[in-house]
Amino acid sequence: MSTTVASTPNRPTGQPLPDSSQSTEAAAYARRRRFRPYLVLAPAMVLTIGIFIPFFAAIYLSFTDYSLNSSDSSLIGFDNYVSMFQNADFWHSLWITIQYAFFCTTVEMLLGMGVALLLNEENFLSRFLRIVLIFPLMIAPVIGTLIWKLMTNPSVGILRQPMEMLGLGDFKWGASPDTAMFSLVVVDAWVYTPFVIILILAGLRSLPRSPYEAALIDGGSPWFVFKNLTLPMLAPVLLITLVFRLMLSLQEFSIIFALTEGGPGDSTMTLSLQAYNRAFPFYGLAEAIPMMLFLWALVYLVSFILIGFWRRAQQRAAGFA
């Protein structure tokens, strides 16, 4: 992101127009110019920061015993945080969240990479698929989940017969604790693998040609070329895709809510679902907020580290061109 900015030709600032002869006018112009960026940005900042004032309210609330069904509350210090760390449900949900993000991201990155490499070939199937593949990504994740819920439905679901043929007639998908996580990963992969494919495919198509010509002359094997040329040159795109997927899968709410609601039992109760359950059906707002602050910190830590890798990969990849 920053590199695209750095290469941009920018208008010199603070310079008066050539035809402004009077000095006061020029000074006024320069002043206008200095403040204009902030002025122009202000409405956007006000709108979004307005939403974030509650964020500070949230931090305050997390130090109180506030709940949605009682009117008075008092400051109780770090009690909510202490009880969160002592609560087995929190650690369980953290573990489920990490599992969910790990499985989804791994499956989507590997599958997406594979399909993108196949789609990079020129044939009619690739050309057709490159157009229609975006459909699952464009429809709402809950609508996609809804379709999968119908497909895995024991009475009308289309997947019953093929599963019976595979000897898995009693496969319960989202309805059993043993298969619920698997089902979620399938749905998440269905929704978001196209995202990975589209980004990696764009990365593949923008790779410089000359290193490949050199490798062809040297007679390197396809695997050697992939490992030593494609992967390092593609690393920035792979990493930024990984960042986006990891950030969003750690926080995924709608797919899990729509398919399993965190169940059966608490087998798919990620932190987002746990916080939702505590805050809304059970009125424990002050308990839910520390969990979400923890998740937020986790997401930012992970993305901060990966963005660092991304910057370095970009510099390395620039060396190939």
Place this chain on the structure above:
Amino acid sequence: MIQRTHSPLAVVGKTIQMLLLLAYALFALFPLLWMVIMSLKPDSQMLTTTFIFTPTLENYATVLRSDYTRFFFNNLIVSVAAVLVSLVVGVPAAYALARFQFKLKEDIAFTILSFRFATEILVILPLYLIYQRLGLYDTYLGLIWVYQLITLPLLIWILRGFFEDISPDIEAAAQLDGYSWWRVFLQVLLPLVKPGLVAAGLLCFIFAWNAFTFPLLLSNNVQTSTVIALRYLASDTVHYGQVAAAAAISALPEVVLALLIQKHLVRGLSFGAVKG
């Protein structure tokens, strides 16, 4: 290269590649096809047949006669308004971030981007209380405002890239001709970024339309079709055909929009980090 593609080993390889690709295509596209099939199937044949049935539009008619139409229009109003608000405040912001040099520029840009990845539930919990106090809970205005977290970062980051693609010389020339900054912006620059503007606007619309967590928790009566479609399945007397029809009605407009913005999709989805 030509010799390689004709050797028997390469032919086998190519076939395997095609089969793998077909397998993925089946996984990705069959659910959508099946949704359409289900939506055309009458209730009486729902449990007895798979592919052979007498197609009917009854499910669509029932869904369109129900409350769903109202929720569909709610979604349309909220999403269109959210995109319009984002355009009004976001286009100048994107321009400023692309052209001007000023202190904290990159910090501001990244702050705006981070809103897109904010933990939604964390934002909603306090907002739920504040919305109720301000009377914004369950209103169009409340949803349009919170949707800015979805649409505004996306719009600003996509358009910033499009503004950066325009040479500053064009502006300078127009300014030397005596046009004011606002006239240059409106009459010279906006027409130049129009393709980007349309693509970004449509992508924002799609994401606003798909929003689930915000309307689920910050609205009740003024609900969107995305949330309501899910409730169709939870109702006591499930008509699977109607569920599928509701899903199709919600999904099909987006499929059409997606085709329109294909060219700019990569840039949009990666917030300009990957230029497609």
